[in-house]
Amino acid sequence: MFRLLLAITLLTFNLSFAQTKLTLTHESMWAMKRVGTPEISPDGKWVVFTVTEASYDDKENVSDLWLVPSDGSGKARRITSGKSAESGYKWSPDGSQIVFSAKREGDEVSQLYLLNIKDGGDAQRLTNISTGAAAPSWSPDGKMIAFTSRVYPGAFADSSSKKIAEEKKKIKYKARVYTTFPIRFWDQWLDEKQTHAFVVSTETGSWPKDVFSNVSFLTKEGFNLPGSMCWSADSKEIIFAASTDYTSRAYQESHASLFRVSISGGNASKISPDNNDYGNPVMSEDGKYLYCYTSPVNTNKIYDLTKLVRFSWPSMLNKTILAPALDRPINSFALTANTIYLDVEDQGHDKIYSLPLEGGTAQVITSSTVGCYTGMSVSNDGKSMVSNFETASQPAEIVRINASERSHHFLSDYNTEKLKTLDLPAVEEFWFTSSRGKKIKSLLVKPAGFDPSKKYPLFVVMHGGPAGAWKDNWGYRWNYQLLAAPGYVLVMTDYTGSTGYGEKFTQDIQFDPLKGPADEINEAAKEAIKKFTFIDGTKQVCGGGSYGGHLAMWMEASSTQYKCIINHAGMVNGETQWGTSDAIYIREVMYGGPPWMQTKTWKEQNAIRYAEKFKTPMLVTVGENDFRVPINNSLESWSTLQKMKVPSKLIVFPEENHWILKAENSRFWYKEVADWIAKYVK
Secondary structure (H helix, E strand, C coil), X not given: CHHHHHHHHHHHHHHHHHHHXXXXXXXXXXXXXXXXXXXXXXXXXXXXXXXXXXXXXXXXXXXXEEEEECCCCCCCEECCCCCCXXXXXXXXXXXXXXXXXXXXXXXXXXXXXXXXXXXXXXXXXXXXXXXXXXXEEECCXXXXXXXXXXXXXXXXXXXXXXHHHHHHHCCCCXXXXXXXXXXXXXXXXXXXXXXXXXXXXXXXXXXXXXXXXXXXXXHCCCCECCCCEEECCCCCEEEEEEECCHHHCXXXXXXXXXXXXXXXXXXXXXXXXXXXXXEEEEECCCCCEEEEEEECCCCCCCXXXXXEEEEECCCCCCCEEXXXXXXXXXXXXXXXXXXXXXXXXXXXXXXXXXXXXXXXXXXXXXXXCCCEEEEXXXXXXXXXXXXXXXXXXXXXXXXXXXXXXXXXEECCCCCHHHHHCECCCCCEEEEEECCCCCEEEEEEECCCCCCCCCCEEEEEEECCCXXXXXXXXXXXXXXXXXXXXXXXXXXXXXXCCCCCCCHHHHHCCCCCCCHHHHHHHHHHHHHHHHHCCCEEEEEEEEEEECHHHHXXXXXXXXXXXXXXXXXXXXXXXXXHHHHHCCCCHHHHHHXXXXXXXXXXXXXXXXXXXXXXXXXXXXXXXEECCCCCCCHHXXXXXXXXXXXXXXXXXXXXXXXXXXXXXXXXXXXXXXHHHHHHHHHHHC
C-alpha cells in the first residue's frame, strides 16, 4: 500500500510539474540569447563567439564576444563590451590576437579592431577608412590582414573616396540612373560602388592598401566581388572569386571566376580553368592545393548542386571533385593536416562528415538523429572541433564534437534555465508516398500542453526557396513552437524542389513550380489527418512566406480545404514577379521561357489566371523594402481579393525587407497571424 501511495504521489507531482511548464510567447522567444558562430583557436584550446541579447528597443540590443575553453574546463567569459555587434572575428595564426569588424563609439562606419588575448587589454582600432572595413582575414605569417570595403570606381585612395562622397553631397537633385541590370538586390538599390580587397599591416600601422589598384577589369561593366577570398601560403597574394559578367543577369546566370593578385600591385589573372561558378577559395597550409566550391551555370536547370573541388597550386591543374558521390548540399568545409570536414544538409538535418584530403567517400561523424550542426570550426591539427548545435526546441549553443565517439558536449548554456520553464515539444517526422510515387517527408509539431485525447486544428506551413527545407532547428521568423502555441498542430512538408534529398529531387520542380508541390502538400495534410487522430480535419489552415507565399496564392486559386490562408511576401502573378524582382532569369528557367512565350507552365500555373476561384479568407503581409518579391505582388493579391469580395487583410511593414526582423514588428506579425487563424477555426 505504501509503494502504491508513493507511486501515485510521484505521478501526481510529475504531472503537476509538467502542467506548470509555460507556453512559448513572443516575449519568451525574443528573450532567448542568440549564440553566434564559433571560431576555435589554431591550437584548439579556446573558442570565441558572439552572444546577442535582443531587446524590443533596437537601441538596447547588446552583442559581445565571449571566450570559452574548448575542453569545457571553465565557463565562458565576456571579452568585449558595448552595444555594437562584432562580426568577422578571426584568430591570428599564433592564437594571440583576434581581429573583428565593429562600429564602435566614434566610428561612422565599421572598422577593424585587434584584441590581444595573450596580454589582455581593450581592443585597439586597426583601421580608420571612410568606406568601412569588413570580412577580415589574417595572412599566414600573421603580419597583415586582408579585408573588404565598398569604394567608388577609381577611388584607390581613401582621400579620393572622401572627395567623391563630398562632391555627391553637393548635388541638389535626387535620382538613380541605370543602364544595366540588376538595379536592386534584396532590400537595397544598387549604386556604382564596388567591393575591393585591401591589406593592412598589423605591425607598422601603415594605411590600408587597395590591392585592386591595377586590376584592369574593374573599369568594365560586370565586375562584382561577393567577398570570397583567401591568402596564398607565402602571404604574397590574394586569391578571390569575382564576377565579370554580373550585368548579364537579365538574360543568363552570371558566374564567379577565380583570380589571383599580388599584394604588391599589378593586374589580376584568372586562374579557374572553365566558366563554372567558383567560390570560397581556401589554401592548404602547405601551399600545395587550393580548395573551393564549384557548380555549373547556364545548364537550363533550376538547380545545380555545388561540389567541393581541389586544384594543384600554383599550376591550377588536376581539378578533382573530392566527394563525387555526395548528393547533398555542402554548407561549409574546414581543412586540417589529414582530413577535410564538411557540414552537410541531409533530409532536414545538418550533419558533420569527414573526408580524406585526396577525396573519396564522405563519412558522417555525428550520430545525433535530431537537430542541426552549423558553423563548424576545427583546430589546425584536427583534434578539436566545435560548432553550433540547435533543435526546434532549443536555440543554438556551442558544442565540442568528439568525432571518434560520434558525440558532442555542450560548452555553453545561455538558454538552459529558460528552456526548463517552457513546454517545447520536439518535432516529429513522417513520410508518405505521393500520388506521383515520390517519397515525401514532413515535420509535425504539437502545441504546448498537448493532450492526445483532444482534437486540434491543422496549420499547414509551407517553406520558401523553393530550394530550401524544413529543418529540426530554431528560428525567430517562422518559429514552429510559437506558431503552434495557440493550439494548432503544424505539418510542414518538404515538397519537390526542396534541398537535402538529392539533386534530382530539387531539380524536379522545374516546369511544375506550383501545382506539383501544392498537391504534395495537400496529400501530406491528408496523410497526417489519417495518421494522427488528434488532428481535426475539418479545421485546416495554411500559410507560408516567400516561395511559401507563392504556394499560398496557388492554394487560394486551386484548393477549398482551408478555412483561411496566410500569405507573406507571396506571388500572385508570375509575370509581374518576373519583371520587378531583383532576379529574373532564373524564373525563365523555371517556366521554360520569358512570359511572352506563354509556355504551358506560364499558361497553367499563374494564380492570377484563376482569380474567379478566389474564396478563402486571406491575410497578406509584406515588407515595403522587399525587392526579392516586391510589394507590387502583394498589392496585386490584395486588389484581386478585394475585387472578388474575399475576406482579406493587408499589412505593410514600411521598414522591413523580405523578412520581418524588427522586434515590435515581429511581435505584431505573430499576433496578427494567430488572430487571423483563430477567427476562422476557433
